[in-house]
Amino acid sequence: MKHFEINEQYLQQQSVIHEFVDNFDVDGIPFGDQDRNSLKLFQIGDDVINIKSFRVPNFFNRLAYNFFRKSKAQRSFEYANKLIALGVGTPQPIAYFEFKSFLFFNKSYYVSEQLDCDLTYRELTLDLNFPNHEAILRAFTRFTYNMHEKGIHFLDHSPGNTLIKINNGSYEFSLVDLNRMEFKPLDFETRIKNFSRLTVHKSMIEIMSDEYAKCINEDYDKVYNLMLKYTKAFQERYYRKIRLKKRVFFWKKKYANRPTRSPL
Known part of the structure; x- marks a missing residue:
């Protein structure tokens, strides 16, 4: 059917x-x-x-x-x-x-x-010297704030899922890979946690924290410390999962290659 x-x-x-x-x-x-x-x-x-x-x-x-x-x-x-x-x-x-x-x-x-774009957020994480890196990152942070204000919780807010189009010095953002989203009012911690999958670079976290604190009229240190905390927690879970998969793969491979005994 x-x-x-x-x-x-x-x-x-x-x-x-x-x-x-x-x-x-x-x-x-x-x-x-x-x-x-x-x-x-x-x-x-x-x-x-x-x-x-x-x-x-x-x-x-x-x-x-x-x-x-x-x-x-x-x-x-x-x-x-x-x-x-x-x-x-x-x-x-x-x-x-x-x-x-x-x-x-x-x-x-x-x-x-099919939407053409000039880059994704991922390029910002791979090249910290990308032209107008900070300006794009601040614009992205404002985009995320506006998304939160509209009650959109993008659960896959990760580096490859935001397309960026550069248009005469302004930046247009589009979301892809949309199957995990929630539509509801977002509290402060949920908003900040939504940045946790985006980057491991403290310099980027500092810029996003500064811009988001301005958007939400909140203390910078409060935003930064929470964003850093959630980012570290996500990274720990991510690499723990990778280590577990490697162990499982190792034991599967080991037992698959074990010689079987010939019948007596």
């Missing part, structure tokens, strides 16, 4: 979009990181669209997505529409598709416009 919803602006291209999704495995141009999910670009006339194929979830989520929870593709589509309604940048949502059986959820796809 195939379930889908298409933005009314793209109804005339509906058959072409269906064809792209149905032939996703063999058509399209691969784009970006392909580790967890697969992204491909397709052409519709003069427009380029981006189709994200979410991998088949685990057994329990295949049941959950079929009966109890919205899929990542559906959430991405709905959250993108909410962001646009709230005046927050994100690529134009076009459609989402879900493939299900009677019992199990299988694959899903999110279709959006």
Whole structure:
């Protein structure tokens, strides 16, 4: 069974979009990181669209997505529409598709416009001498503050998920990878914790803390100490998880290579 919803602006291209999704495995141009999910670009006339194929979830989520929870593709589509309604940048949502059986959820796809950008936030973390680095970082912090003021809690607020367009000395920001968001009033600690995944550089934390303290009319030291605390806590969890995965991989490899005894 195939379930889908298409933005009314793209109804005339509906058959072409269906064809792209149905032939996703063999058509399209691969784009970006392909580790967890697969992204491909397709052409519709003069427009380029981006189709994200979410991998088949685990057994329990295949049941959950079929009966109890919205899929990542559906959430991405709905959250993108909410962001646009709230005046927050994100690529134009076009459609989402879900493939299900009677019992199990299988694959899903999110279709959006392909948005050109000059950089992502990640480049700011990799090159501290990037032109106008501080100005971009302060503008990004104001963007995040405005997002918080609108009751948007972007749970995947991480380096690769903000696209940045430079336009005559001003900066436009757009969010991608939208399937984990909350829409609610945010308290002070939640706001500051939302910066924890962005960078390990203290110099960047200092600038973001200074700009956010000005936006929220709060003491700089209070903002900085809390932002640093949450950043360190996130990094500790992140590297602990990596160490655990390495141990599991080591033991799996060790036991997989153990010689088996021949029967007597």
